Amino acid sequence: MALVRRQLRAQRCRSSRELANVESGRPVSVAGLVIGRQRSQTASVVIFVTLEDEFGLVNGWSGAIWPNVSGGVLVQSQILRIDGRLEVADGVRHVIAGRPTDITPLLTGLDVRSRDFHRDRYQAKN
Template sequence: FFAALLNSQPMGFYAPAQLIQEARRQGVAVAPVDVCRSDWDCTLEAAGDSRKPRLRLGLRMIKGLSRSAVERLLDARRTSGFPAVRDLARRASLGRRDLHCLAAAGALAGLAGNRHQAVWQMMGMEPALPLIGTGVEESAPMLPSPTEGEDIRADYASLGLTLERHPLALLRSRLGQCRVITAAAVRARRHGQLIRTAGIVIGRQRPASAGSVTFVTLEDETGQVNLVVWKRLAERQRAVLLKAQLLGVTGEVQREGAVLHVIARRLWDYSSLLGRLPTRSRDFH
């Protein structure tokens, strides 16, 4: 189900990042994009001793990678595997641009070790790769592995999603200092209780049937929270409402049966905490 949705992108309300988060919350194992294992599409593959298959991300997820380059890569891989980055580049006739896309996405980790090593090996290649050779890499310095934060930023820049921890998990202690609680904690609060929470904005909607009400969906490492922003607050804090990537809210919990939402009383822009993380929301569709 999730593989089909990912292979049909761009479509629907949820971006790939939200689909992956939901899949993992439902217990689906997700494997990273890998030049040695991934096809063009996202696929299912055996997962060791587990009876459940895991979802393998496809090369189609990599921003900027050409379909023709992937077809050459897959043709070469059907003949034999790739012992090294140079062998991959030579046999698939990959140029610098496609190699950089693969390296930045972490898709060369199985051959190079980590993103830093992959980029170093790619940059060290001659502009015109020889047509013959053994495919043996020259010795490379052991570069330090990227930090978790660096990997997450690179994942979002190259794939629009990450298989590392949710970005807000890394910011939880700082958000806690602002008395921000998680989406899971919001779900445990009583009707009418005043709370402060925050999340990455994954959607803003203003349906014609709802008059002047704006609905905002926030996501953190524990789930999602739906906000209701009345017209008066939306006008008073328009810039924060429309531009914040990481949006905080002080509001009142409202419950109607199993449905929970937060009536916003004040909005906060915490986007500076994300640094250069390139998130994307689906707004007013």
């Protein structure tokens, strides 16, 4: 992510380190490599996404994702931008996603893959 940080700053994306100085409830944009996705067992339309940048991890929570709107972005992106709201509870920071954006083209030429802990009927079967 350090290699594309200049482009991310131009898009107003904060690093995981910068989130430490942001108040809960504030709007934020973050970006990172998707290192894990997990669909909630109790609410099938909720997907939890973990992003990693050069400084650490960012937890993203996305609710009410309809597959034909933005679900494909969440389950297929290798690098993801999330515009949302920062939530801090008991020292844990989460970004409540408002809009996910696939920015994988920034990583042209690199092979990055996530570990997915869900089965998505909308994802292509291998």
